[in-house]
Amino acid sequence: MPLQKTTSNAHKAGQRIERLFRKALKDYQLIDNDDHVLVALSGGKDSLLLVELLAKRSRIFMPRFNVSAVHVRMNNIPYKTDTQYLETFCKSLGVDLHVLTTEFDISTDRRKNPCFLCSWYRRKQIFELAQRLGCKKVALGHHQDDIIHTALMNVIFEGRFSSMPVIMQMEKMPLSIIRPLALVSEADIRVYVEAHQYQKLIKLCPYEHATYRQQIKDLYDTIEKMNPEARYSIWHALNDDLARLDM
Numbered sequence: 355m356p357l358q359k360t361t362s363n364a365h366k367a368g369q370r371i372e373r374l375f376r377k378a379l380k381d382y383q384l385i386d387n388d389d390h391v392l393v394a395l396s397g398g399k400d401s402l403l404l405v406e407l408l409a410k411r412s413r414i415f416m417p418r419f420n421v422s423a424v425h426v427r428m429n430n431i432p433y434k435t436d437t438q439y440l441e442t443f444c445k446s447l448g449v450d451l452h453v454l455t456t457e458f459d460i461s462t463d464r465r466k467n468p469c470f471l472c473s474w475y476r477r478k479q480i481f482e483l484a485q486r487l488g489c490k491k492v493a494l495g496h497h498q499d500d501i502i503h504t505a506l507m508n509v510i511f512e513g514r515f516s517s518m519p520v521i522m523q524m525e526k527m528p529l530s531i532i533r534p535l536a537l538v539s540e541a542d543i544r545v546y547v548e549a550h551q552y553q554k555l556i557k558l559c560p561y562e563h564a565t566y567r568q569q570i571k572d573l574y575d576t577i578e579k580m581n582p583e584a585r586y587s588i589w590h591a592l593n594d595d596l597a598r599l600d601m
Contacts, residue, residue, distance in 0.1 A: 364549030367542040374537035375407050382520045384532045385491065389419040392489040394480050395451065397425065397435035397555050399547040400495035402443060404535055408493060409447035422450045424483050426476045429457035439553045454479045484529055496533045499540040502588050503570045517592055
């Protein structure tokens with residue numbers, strides 16, 4: 355692809371991302387004045403972009419809010435990230451990065467699914483840090499494709515039509531989970547981060563293809579070929595559920 359066309363595509367993708375990011379903040383009332391938002395920074399393209407967008411948005415007059423980031427390393431999972439790159443990335447945006455380490459023992463824990471265990475222990479660290487820092491919101495980097503794929507998985511494997519809400523108030527702690535990229539497509543994110551040369555993960559999770567999620571993604575690609583408007587139809591059907599404020 356010619357450089358000029360690539361630059362043009364990235365510029366358009368960036369404009370769409372910014373517009374949909376602002377729309378999600380407004381429509382779902384994700385951030386209030388004086389909030390302290392903690393971003394769960396995995397090191398992947400989505401969470402890196404989320405840190406950038408929130409950091410830049412926090413400099414605008416209203417609402418006034420602070421942004422911090424946390425990266426949790428899992429000792430017993432060979433999922434590698436360049437923490438020096440993450441620290442440099444966050445520092446360039448004026449965001450404090452907290453790097454934590456945790457682990458779990460799959461041989462003794464009754465919940466045998468390593469993906470569940472990894473997610474559970476990471477989030478435990480994130481939520482505990484959020485409360486220590488006085489954060490009211492924890493921001494996750496799920497985009498619209500993630501939410502739609504989750505909805506399809508729930509329909510096929512659990513018999514219910516629901517997905518990850520854009521904002522969710524936790525029951526047992528004074529925290530809300532927010533997903534500011536909920537209206538943004540993965541395709542636009544990919545174009546933007548490649549043009550801006552975000553560094554990729556050193557080594558991806560060894561279990562990332564051991565679930566049904568990749569098959570669901572392939573299924574969704576087939577659905578979009580059948581109907582290019584399927585994304586909007588599914589989103590419209592989900593919207594009432596996604597906007598709920600509690601669990």
